[in-house]
Every structure is written in C-alpha cells, then in structure tokens.
Amino acid sequence: MSDPTSPPDAPATIRAIVAGHSDFADGLVSAVHAITGRGDVYRTISARNLSGAELEETLRRAIDETGAQVVFTDLQAGSCTMAARRVSRDRDDVLFVCGANLPMLLDFALAADTTPLEAARHAIERGRAAITSVGGGDAGAPGAPGGPGGRS
Amino acid sequence: MSIALVRIDDRLIHGQVVVGWGQPLDIGFIVLVDDVVATSEWEQELYRMGTPPDMDVYFHAVSEVGEVLPKYEADRRAGILLTGDIDSMLRLVRDAGVRKVNLGGIHHRGDRKQKLRYVFLSPEEEDRLREMSQLGATVTAQDVPAANPVELEDVLRARAATP
Numbered sequence: 500m501s502d503p504t505s506p507p508d509a510p511a512t513i514r515a516i517v518a519g520h521s522d523f524a525d526g527l528v529s530a531v532h533a534i535t536g537r538g539d540v541y542r543t544i545s546a547r548n549l550s551g552a553e554l555e556e557t558l559r560r561a562i563d564e565t566g567a568q569v570v571f572t573d574l575q576a577g578s579c580t581m582a583a584r585r586v587s588r589d590r591d592d593v594l595f596v597c598g599a600n601l602p603m604l605l606d607f608a609l610a611a612d613t614t615p616l617e618a619a620r621h622a623i624e625r626g627r628a629a630i631t632s633v634g635g636g637d638a639g640a641p642g643a644p645g646g647p648g649g650r651s
Numbered sequence: 652m653s654i655a656l657v658r659i660d661d662r663l664i665h666g667q668v669v670v671g672w673g674q675p676l677d678i679g680f681i682v683l684v685d686d687v688v689a690t691s692e693w694e695q696e697l698y699r700m701g702t703p704p705d706m707d708v709y710f711h712a713v714s715e716v717g718e719v720l721p722k723y724e725a726d727r728r729a730g731i732l733l734t735g736d737i738d739s740m741l742r743l744v745r746d747a748g749v750r751k752v753n754l755g756g757i758h759h760r761g762d763r764k765q766k767l768r769y770v771f772l773s774p775e776e777e778d779r780l781r782e783m784s785q786l787g788a789t790v791t792a793q794d795v796p797a798a799n800p801v802e803l804e805d806v807l808r809a810r811a812a813t814p
Contacts, residue, residue: 520666548768550758551662576669576701578662584697 513565514615515607517599518544518558518583519573527604537608542567546578555582562586562593568615569607571599594619602629654682654720655729659740660755663688663733664698664708667755671795672731673706679728680707684716684743685735713739717747737776744783752783754792754806766809767801769794777807 517524524543532538542565546554558570558579572580575597583595594616596603603626610618655676660668663683672678681702688694689712702708711719713734723730732749734740737757743749756769763771770792772780783790784803791800801809 548758550756550760551665553758554662574666574670576664576666576703578665581662581665581697581701584700588693 512540513542513567514540514611515542515569515571515619516544516558516561516565516567517541517571517604518546518554518579519599520546520577520579523573527599527601530601531604531608534605535608537611540608540611541604544579549578551578551582554578555585558582558586562590568592569594569596569619571596571604571607573597573599596623598626600626600629602626653724653726653728653730654732656731656753657740657743657749657751658731658733658753658755659735659737659757660733661735661758662756663735664701667795668731668733669702669706673703675796676729676731678706678731680709680723680726680730682709682711682716682719682723682730682732684711684713684732684739686712686739689715713742716743720747720749737772737779741779741783744786744788750788752788752790753800754780754790755794766806767792770806770809772807780807 517528522545524541524545528538528541528543531541542561544554544557544561549557561567562570570583570586570593572583572595574580580597583597587593587595596619603622606625607618607622610621613621655678656672658668663685664681668681683698688698689710695708695710699708709723723732734743740749740752744752754770757763757771757776758769759765759771760773762773763776764773765771780790780803790803792803792806793800
C-alpha cells in the first residue's frame with residue numbers, strides 16, 4: 500500500500516486500464532477518484548456500441564499508448580473480457596483481471612509504491628475479500644447454516 | 652422448438668447473450684455458427700471460457716447447420732443459436748429452415764449506416780435482410796429481453812438518431 504498522505508495532485512501515470520459494459524469503468528473510476536483522488540491512474544474503456552473487433556483494437560491501442568501492465572474487466576462472459584483474452588494471446592506481459600469491483604480498484608490506486616503487477620495481485624485479494632453480507636435470515640446465509648445471516 | 656432465440660450478433664458470446672438472454676430464458680446451450688470459429692480450437696476455447704459451466708457450447712460451420720439443427724430442436728433444454736454476420740444467417744434461412752431472426756448487435760463498419768443504437772447496415776446487408784423476410788422469416792431487432800422488438804421495416808427506415 501502506498502502512503503495515503505502523498506500529494507493528491509502528484510503527476511499521474513496511467514497504471515491500469517478498466518474496461519466494461521456501459522458506464523461501468525467510468526463509474527468505478529469516478530468513485531475511486533472521489534474517495535482517493537487517484538482515479539487518474541486508470542484509463543477507462545466502454546464496450547458501448549463497439550464490435551468485438553473494435554473493442555479489441557481499442558484495448559490494444561490503450562495498452563500501447565499508456566504502457567499499462569494491468570487491465571481490469573467486469574464480467575466473465577463480457578465482451579471486454581473476451582477482447583482482453585484475445586489481446587492476452589500475444590501480450591503475456593500484461594495481467595488481465597476479470598471481476599473488478601470498487602475495493603479492488605481502490606486498493607490498486609493507492610498502491611503507487613509497488614509495481615503495477617504486485618499492486619494488482621494484492622488488489623485482487625482485497626477485492627475478493629471485500630464481498631460480505633449481513634442479514635437475510637437463513638436464505639441470506641447459504642454459507643453459514645444454522646446462523647442467521649452472514650457477518651459483515 | 653428448443654432453440655429459443657436465433658440471433659445475429661457480431662460479438663457472438665458475450666454478456667448480453669449469456670446473462671441478458673441466457674438467464675431469463677433458462678438457456679442450457681448455445682449453438683455458435685461461424686466458419687472461422689468452427690475451425691479454430693483457440694477461438695472455441697475462448698468462447699467456452701466465457702460461458703458458465705452449466706451452459707454447453709456447440710460449434711458448427713454454416714454448411715453443417717441444416718443437418719444438425721433437428722437434433723438441437725429436439726433437445727429438452729432451451730438454446731440460443733448465434734451467427735456473427737447477416738450472410739451466415741441468410742444461408743440458415745435459405746438452407747436450414749430458420750424462420751425467426753433476432754438482430755442483436757451489428758456494429759459500426761465503414762460501409763454501414765446506423766439504423767439503431769446497436770444496428771448498423773450496409774445497403775447489401777439491407778437487401779439480405781429483406782430477402783430473409785421474403786423467404787418467410789420474421790426479422791426483428793432487440794438487443795435485450797426488456798427492450799421492445801423493432802420490426803424489420805422500421806429498422807430499415809430508421810436513421811441514426813432513432814432508438
């Protein structure tokens with residue numbers, strides 16, 4: 500994790516690309532920026548109105564232009580993830596992460612003092628661990644039989 | 652008929668298909684009809700990776716569909732048949748008896764003009780869609796189940812600024 504007291508207006512370097520359906524990427528990165536002031540480590544891509552081939556080309560160009568080593572996408576079957584898998588065929592230097600969420604992108608954005616690949620691996624675990632639930636009775640706690648709801 | 656949706660979508664298998672249509676229609680399998688994908692193990696693996704484990708994906712060249720379609724129509728599960736382009740679907744209407752076609756995603760290309768937010772067509776493609784209709788197929792545009800289907804004539808009349 501980086502020092503959270505670093506100046507928020509430090510020169511921005513794009514360290515990752517966030518790609519997803521509709522306003523998914525802009526929305527998440529906007530939230531990252533509102534919380535940390537570090538939304539500018541990301542470049543965003545929307546799949547809106549792009550064919551699969553255009554999306555792949557857009558993603559390739561974004562990686563080339565920014566030098567980003569990490570690409571976050573939204574959905575396993577989503578067209579951004581499919582495009583990312585196509586790009587990964589000849590870009591094994593780039594890490595492609597599917598299933599991005601806000602805790603994951605916050606963790607990555609704040610890890611400015613580690614390499615993007617290290618930051619991403621840490622952020623994946625943070626994003627995975629951040630999924631919790633509370634309440635809902637037995638139906639809301641499939642993983643906790645006998646207990647009323649999960650723990651937050 | 653077990654094929655619940657016959658769709659032209661140049662992204663083939665993606666979120667709208669697997670989740671948007673797949674969940675409400677309780678889809679158990681996808682028939683992906685594409686001459687390139689049918690000969691590429693790598694492409695097939697790519698599309699399998701994008702599909703939930705409880706959904707089967709079958710790959711066929713366009714020329715095989717007339718023969719295999721009855722088997723899929725007899726399947727007890729609901730399925731989606733996909734092509735990535737209008738030419739392939741016209742061949743299925745001509746040769747495989749397809750009579751209902753969904754325009755799900757035909758995106759921007761140099762020779763195409765925008766008709767709907769998700770449908771761009773070249774003049775030749777417009778003619779091929781008319782031919783499908785003349786052959787007896789009902790052609791409508793609808794990207795997701797919650798949207799209203801747009802009749803082919805309305806699609807062809809539409810201009811860029813319409814829905």
